[in-house]
Amino acid sequence: MSGVTSSARAAEQPRPALKVGFVLSKNFTLSAFALFVDTLRLASDEDDRSSRRNCDWQVLSSNGHLIRSSCGVQIAPAVGLPDPKEFDYIAVVGGLLNVEEPIDDQMQAYIKRATRENVRVIGVCTGSFVLAQAGLLKRRTACVSWLHHNEYVERFPDHKITSNQLYVEDQEIITCAGGSAVADLAASLVRRHVGNKAERNALQILQIERRREGKEVQPRNPLATDHRDSRVRQALIFMENHIDKPLSMDKVAESIGLSRRQMERLFDRRLGLSPAAVFTRLKMRRARTLVLQTSKPLIDIALDIGFENSSHFGRKFRETFGYTPNTLRKTQKEQGFVHLDDDLFETAANR
Structure with missing residues (x-):
C-alpha cells in the first residue's frame, strides 16, 4: 500500500539478532567506537551494503548534542533515550581520563537502569573507569589496558583488575582493554548472536586474520x-x-x-x-x-x-x-x- 509510512514499514521489520546502544563519553576514543560499529556493520549483510539486517546500533544521548571525540571528530547521537531493553548491550566508550564528568547524571542513571533490567553493559577502552565510577564494578573484575593499570588502581583501590587480558566478561558486564581488542570483542558478540558466517564476513573485510579470545594476553604488557x-x-x-x-x-x-x-x-x-x-x-x-x-x-x-x-x-x-x-x-x-x-x-x- 502506498499509504504506509516509512516508520510503519520499519516497525514491521524483524528485530536484528544483535542490537547495541552506544554511550560516548566526552573526548571518547574514536577508534574504539569505529571498530565496534564497523564490525557490526560488516556483519549485518553479505554484500558490504551497510544494511542493518543482522545487527543494529544507535548512539544514545540525554540531550542530542554533538559528542566530541579525543581527536576532534564529532558524532551526532539520536534524540531521546529508548527503553534499555530495546538493546542486547549498552556499550560505554571511554576516552581521555582527565575529563571530570565523562557522562552526565542522566546517562549514568540510564546505564544503572540497564543493569537493573538485566541488559548487559560493556565498558570499552576507558569505559571501565566510567562503569567503576558509577559503582557497577565493585564485585567484578575490570579489564583495562596496561597503559591505564596504575591509574585504575589509584582511583579504585578496592576493585579487582586485570591488565593482561584483552577483555573480560564478568556476569552481565563486559570490560575491554580497547585498541584492536574492540574488534575481537565485537566479533565474538556477532558470533554469539548472529553466527559464524557473519563473524567471518566482518573479519575478512576488516582484513583481520583471526579473532582473539578475551583471555589472550595484551600485545604490550610490561x-x-x-x-x-x-x-x-x-x-x-x-x-x-x-x-x-x-x-x-x-x-x-x-x-x-x-x-x-x-x-x-x-x-x-x-x-x-x-x-x-x-x-x-x-x-x-x-x-x-x-x-x-x-x-x-x-x-x-x-x-x-x-x-x-x-x-x-x-x-x-x-x-x-x-x-x-x-x-x-x-x-x-x-x-x-x-x-x-x-x-x-x-x-x-x-x-
Whole structure:
C-alpha cells in the first residue's frame, strides 16, 4: 500500500539478532567506537551494503548534542533515550581520563537502569573507569589496558583488575582493554548472536586474520605496570621500549639515575632477579605473543626481539616456558586459542 509510512514499514521489520546502544563519553576514543560499529556493520549483510539486517546500533544521548571525540571528530547521537531493553548491550566508550564528568547524571542513571533490567553493559577502552565510577564494578573484575593499570588502581583501590587480558566478561558486564581488542570483542558478540558466517564476513573485510579470545594476553604488557617501586617501573619501561635490540644494563641504570651496581641491588631486592635476566624474560614474553598472534616465521620473530638466529631463540624459549615455539603454535591450532597463566613476573611484581 502506498499509504504506509516509512516508520510503519520499519516497525514491521524483524528485530536484528544483535542490537547495541552506544554511550560516548566526552573526548571518547574514536577508534574504539569505529571498530565496534564497523564490525557490526560488516556483519549485518553479505554484500558490504551497510544494511542493518543482522545487527543494529544507535548512539544514545540525554540531550542530542554533538559528542566530541579525543581527536576532534564529532558524532551526532539520536534524540531521546529508548527503553534499555530495546538493546542486547549498552556499550560505554571511554576516552581521555582527565575529563571530570565523562557522562552526565542522566546517562549514568540510564546505564544503572540497564543493569537493573538485566541488559548487559560493556565498558570499552576507558569505559571501565566510567562503569567503576558509577559503582557497577565493585564485585567484578575490570579489564583495562596496561597503559591505564596504575591509574585504575589509584582511583579504585578496592576493585579487582586485570591488565593482561584483552577483555573480560564478568556476569552481565563486559570490560575491554580497547585498541584492536574492540574488534575481537565485537566479533565474538556477532558470533554469539548472529553466527559464524557473519563473524567471518566482518573479519575478512576488516582484513583481520583471526579473532582473539578475551583471555589472550595484551600485545604490550610490561611488568612495570604492576610494580610499586617507581625506579623499577621506569627501568622496565625502558627495557620494554628497547626489546628489539641488544641493550647494555649500564644504559638502563643511567636511564633511572643509578649506577649499574645500585640497580642490580635494587632488582635483586624487589624482583629477586638480575636486570639482565628480567630483560631476557621480557623478550621471551614478547616472543610468545608474536608466536601466538602472528604467522611470522620463527627466524623473523627471533630477529624482532634481538636474537641473531632461530636456534638460539628456540633454546631460550624452551628454557623459559618449558616448550618450544612450534609446540605452542601447534597447540593453538588444535585448540583454537591458548590461555596463558603469565607467571613470569607475577610473584616478584608486588615486592
